[in-house]
Amino acid sequence: MTKLSEDDLAAVSSLRAAVMRLSRRLRHQRVDESLSPTEMSVLGTLARCGSATPGELARKEHVQPPSMTRIVAMLEGKGLVRRDPHPEDRRQVVVSQTEQAEAMLAESRRKRNVWLAQLAEGLTDEEWATLREAAPVLEKLAHL
Amino acid sequence: MTKLSEDDLAAVSSLRAAVMRLSRRLRHQRVDESLSPTEMSVLGTLARCGSATPGELARKEHVQPPSMTRIVAMLEGKGLVRRDPHPEDRRQVVVSQTEQAEAMLAESRRKRNVWLAQLAEGLTDEEWATLREAAPVLEKLAHL
């Protein structure tokens, strides 16, 4: 980035508002009834990375450690995640997903498909393409 | 939209996660300390539309009426908003922004400029252009 135009300013305003509104909708129009968006996100991260300690997960999700503890406890209670002692460092814990989580993610992907189909009706191909392009940039922005 | 590819599915997944993470950051890295993101959003809507009833605002922000009542009360308490009786329908209330809100929005825009400058360092011009393009589409998506 080199320069900030007035348009940029307007864009960031509208981006901010849209992200907040959208997040609100996502939060309670969740495709899976029993899992909060953040829990889903953790499960997704776990699916990508295999396994991680609570601390690592907290950093990745931009959440404080105590919050991650509670999220992991929730997931463990639902049998979606396993907590094993770290082989070398006995302070740490290794969190990894269960086969049940794998199945749930597949099912959730299917449901998301339906949800997506409804949503997609309101967007043109160009708009959709724009979003596909923007997704990784938003990821990057979220991690600053 | 015509068809849903595997890529679309992956994109919506990452979009979802990114929006949630970003919203979390926005929520507490707010540029204006005293106003919540939703309150800012309401003020923005009001700036665009001039004035509206609480019900209309609730629909636009995708929030339930009682929540909007509380938000408006907050804003009124801070002198940023005025509540007048509706001329024809005495059940309704007309909410409109004060001059003070106007000044605050200008100040907030200035602060956002600084925040934006920091943020922009991490993005390339192309990425930024992508976000500018995506902002209105996200707006549309947020309104279904």
Add this chain to the structure above:
DNA sequence: GGCTTTCGTTAGCGTAGGTAATGAGATAGT
């Protein structure tokens, strides 16, 4: 071998949303 640091966790709090119930005013039915 004691001091500091780094984990995960527990305890308690705050914020921002939601649902259910209420009351005043508008609207429709007969």
Add this chain to the structure above:
DNA sequence: ACTATCTCATTACCTACGCTAACGAAAGCC
């Protein structure tokens, strides 16, 4: 015209999900 229903805003209460502070156990460092 009067009652019944419906709508709008509001009040009261509840829940979800994040935070900070405090703590105990394990690791690393003089």
